[in-house]
Amino acid sequence: MRPLKSRQTLATRLKRAAGLGLLCAGLSPLVLPATANAADPDVPDTIKWTIPFGVGGGTDVWARFFAPWFSDYLPGKPTVMIDNAPGGGSINGANLFAVRARSDGSQWLGTSASTQYPAMLGDPRVRYDYADWKPILASPTGGVVYASPEMGKDADSALKALLKQPVKLAAQSPTGVELPVLIALEMLGVDINPVFGMRSRGEGRLAFERGEANIDFQTTSAYLSNVQPLVDDGKAIPLFSLGVLDDDGNIVRDPTFPDLPTFNEVYRQTRGEAPSGNAYEAYRKFFASGYALQKLVMVPVDTPEPLVETYRQAAREFIKTDQFKEEAAAQLGPYTPIVGETVSRHLRDAMAIKDETRQWLITWLADKFDVHLATR
Numbered sequence: 552m553r554p555l556k557s558r559q560t561l562a563t564r565l566k567r568a569a570g571l572g573l574l575c576a577g578l579s580p581l582v583l584p585a586t587a588n589a590a591d592p593d594v595p596d597t598i599k600w601t602i603p604f605g606v607g608g609g610t611d612v613w614a615r616f617f618a619p620w621f622s623d624y625l626p627g628k629p630t631v632m633i634d635n636a637p638g639g640g641s642i643n644g645a646n647l648f649a650v651r652a653r654s655d656g657s658q659w660l661g662t663s664a665s666t667q668y669p670a671m672l673g674d675p676r677v678r679y680d681y682a683d684w685k686p687i688l689a690s691p692t693g694g695v696v697y698a699s700p701e702m703g704k705d706a707d708s709a710l711k712a713l714l715k716q717p718v719k720l721a722a723q724s725p726t727g728v729e730l731p732v733l734i735a736l737e738m739l740g741v742d743i744n745p746v747f748g749m750r751s752r753g754e755g756r757l758a759f760e761r762g763e764a765n766i767d768f769q770t771t772s773a774y775l776s777n778v779q780p781l782v783d784d785g786k787a788i789p790l791f792s793l794g795v796l797d798d799d800g801n802i803v804r805d806p807t808f809p810d811l812p813t814f815n816e817v818y819r820q821t822r823g824e825a826p827s828g829n830a831y832e833a834y835r836k837f838f839a840s841g842y843a844l845q846k847l848v849m850v851p852v853d854t855p856e857p858l859v860e861t862y863r864q865a866a867r868e869f870i871k872t873d874q875f876k877e878e879a880a881a882q883l884g885p886y887t888p889i890v891g892e893t894v895s896r897h898l899r900d901a902m903a904i905k906d907e908t909r910q911w912l913i914t915w916l917a918d919k920f921d922v923h924l925a926t927r
Contacts (some may be wrong), residue, residue: 595655610641640903689845814834
């Protein structure tokens with residue numbers, strides 16, 4: 552989909568003309584009613600949306616889906632131009648945005664879990680700080696952990712088998728999208744033997760289908776399209792979902808999988824108590840930033856608040872439409888985007904990791920997977 556062509560609103564033209572006329576007459580434009588600016592903030596004619604990934608990737612597809620919706624619902628219908636700046640797993644483009652972005656509302660950034668995680672892990676390549684940005688919208692997702700039927704005839708027996716024998720998982724990276732899943736399995740006491748180096752979660756699923764792994768994990772859209780048929784054919788057993796965040800930041804059952812327990816429920820069932828401690832704090836933080844807030848639309852924090860609210864209100868309006876819901880279900884999965892202060896609150900919580908929790912994670916990654924993080 553291509554962004555709609557920019558055009559100024561009549562109200563914006565009249566406002567600018569009025570200000571120019573007052574200046575020419577030697578009067579200050581400040582005598583205009585203050586409500587004029589508050590009611591109709593100037594939306595830039597062109598918005599450059601930096602996507603720190605290559606063309607055709609998941610975040611690029613996501614942004615190109617949202618761009619025309621923002622264009623169509625913002626005052627003046629600005630051109631929303633996607634600017635791909637790949638490199639460093641999104642770190643390079645995010646670093647450039649942090650240094651160069653103007654706070655006049657003309658520049659946005661699209662981030663994903665692979666932008667959030669390096670900042671949380673203290674990667675020395677990171678030159679950006681999420682405290683310097685303000686979210687407009689977040690796109691959540693979920694995920695499901697499932698096992699081979701060789702582990703048991705149902706979820707209960709498969710979970711019991713997981714605790715008695717080593718299991719294999721074909722994964723991309725211990726610090727990538729699988730990180731919360733690896734922490735969850737560690738907390739359950741599973742002797743996990745991951746094989747890293749997969750180029751995608753899709754490759755991990757294919758390894759599972761070939762019998763090279765007896766446990767796997769997929770995000771919701773991939774699970775529904777590629778794993779649910781395996782479940783229907785008796786070739787996979789769903790164990791638990793990661794869940795979703797409610798408005799208060801609690802992990803609750805994923806409405807896409809209402810019959811599946813969350814990891815929290817499974818932990819309580821197997822351990823007899825609620826999860827806690829540094830391991831759980833790490834799980835909760837990385838789940839929130841990588842799944843509940845998987846992809847984010849961000850602007851510099853000092854962008855004028857009326858303009859930020861205009862962007863947020865446009866999102867609120869289009870996500871309520873039947874057309875958006877229908878198209879988003881096919882493009883993004885079954886989750887409703889989150890807008891405004893709820894995103895800000897969850898993001899602040901997710902990105903704030905205590906030193907002791909980060910140290911636990913650094914030590915665990917080194918001891919478990921021989922991954923030694925260089926931190927700043």
